[in-house]
Amino acid sequence: MSDALLSALAEALAELVATVDTSDDEVLDPDTAVRWLEGTAHTLGGLGQADRRALDGLFRAAALRQPPGPWREELLKVSEGFGLTEDTHAATCEAVADTARRFAATVRAADPATPVPTCPGWTLADLTRHVGTVHRWAEHLVRTRATVRVLTRDVPLDLPADPAAYPGWLAAGAERFAATAREADPDAPVWSPGADPHVRHYPRHVLFETLVHLADAELAVAGTVGPLHPGTAADAVDHFLGNAPYIPWVAEPLAHLDRDGAVLRLTARDTGAVWTLALGGGGFTWSRGSGGAEPTAGVEADAGELLLLLHRRYGADDPRFTHTGDRDLLDDWLTATAL
Known part of the structure; x- marks a missing residue:
């Protein structure tokens, strides 16, 4: 990918993010904006430190190409908003x-x-x-x-x-x-x-x-x-889901779960994070956000509680969890992914 293309993509993303951030509630539903930006933040959060620094530089360069004023200032906030300036x-x-x-x-x-x-x-x-x-x-x-x-x-x-x-x-x-x-x-x-x-x-x-x-x-x-820090707990859920396919004693039971096409959704009350797990193809895929197929089953709690549910430290029947849809799917998932 050429440097010119990278710069153009970074500038387009920065302008899109700044536009979302500055849109009136009548123009863009705030909940929709949060979902969009959360998905982007999650994707960028997976970059290595060198790539984070490089993207921060591209965002800043895009901002500084604009004349001084409020729009440039909004563009200069993009890196910080995504945590790219943090070590x-x-x-x-x-x-x-x-x-x-x-x-x-x-x-x-x-x-x-x-x-x-x-x-x-x-x-x-x-x-x-x-x-x-x-x-x-x-x-x-x-x-x-x-x-x-x-x-x-x-x-x-x-x-x-x-x-x-x-x-x-x-x-x-x-x-x-x-x-x-x-x-x-x-x-x-x-x-x-x-x-x-x-x-x-x-x-x-x-x-x-x-x-x-x-x-x-x-x-x-x-x-x-x-207390569990909500952001840390949400990152831990990402880590668990991202690495589960590489753990043989988790991947093997999931491959034989026989729930192809089922969708399990986890929702964190405190952070607003949503994880959508689609089963099939001998395993599962997952993404941050609530897009795609309607969930077969869902469970809602704080991010730390969801983390401890995935690790079987809390039982799914605990009243801190709110369930929707096919409860058997959650039970099957928890049985298959027992560490």
């Missing part, structure tokens, strides 16, 4: 460390032998050891730029002999991972178990793994889950 990689690395600190604080004063109801057969010690192992495994992969799969048993863990010391060990490993990943080029290639074989995969993967297991720890210790 999302560094922010995600820091979020890993923050979430690990919260996890360590949750389990530090608890009996390591406390059962974890959402992970049958596990104690808090088992859960903490698992999460800390994920941190060290991911740090090893990013630091060595591994090109093939590395098993956790081949990564030095330096696990303390006393389970009471596990929380401090976990927090230290998370800090080490965050520092290693922050210093790495997010677009550098590295083996991954999912859809994105680059360094940028790991901060998101480790953050969401830690977040879900933090919920496990909080349920075991306090019986309730602490």
Whole structure:
């Protein structure tokens, strides 16, 4: 693709977005505008850091070609509106460390032998050891730029002999991972178990793994889950759906689900995010937004609640979920995608 074509496409997109943002409610329904912009934001959010910087430059160049005035100012807001000026990689690395600190604080004063109801057969010690192992495994992969799969048993863990010391060990490993990943080029290639074989995969993967297991720890210790940031939870749902086809024990049951043509829709009350899952072809496809075929079934809750539903931390019968359509489809999906 030529530089001229890239510039023209960026300028067209920037002008479209600015037009939507500045349209009166009588001209463009606000809900429709939100759906349009959310879908675009999701697409651009999947770009690597280098591409985000390049697109920001193209948007800014398009704006500066306009004469000074209100329209130029609107165009200059486009990059910021899509978060292209943010260093999302560094922010995600820091979020890993923050979430690990919260996890360590949750389990530090608890009996390591406390059962974890959402992970049958596990104690808090088992859960903490698992999460800390994920941190060290991911740090090893990013630091060595591994090109093939590395098993956790081949990564030095330096696990303390006393389970009471596990929380401090976990927090230290998370800090080490965050520092290693922050210093790495997010677009550098590295083996991954999912859809994105680059360094940028790991901060998101480790953050969401830690977040879900933090919920496990909080349920075991306090019986309730602490607040989940809605935007982070929505991103975690994206991550789960994007990587599910690469997980054999998820992809195989989905391939035999026998619900071709069925459509499952997830709606987040707090963020307004919508995920549409179309089953068929030996698996499923998904997209952000409510376009396309009418859903066979739908479920609505806050983004964090939907995340924990997908990971079976909440049951679908919990009153926090509102259901529409064929409830059996949701149950079939949850059974097939059990991790």
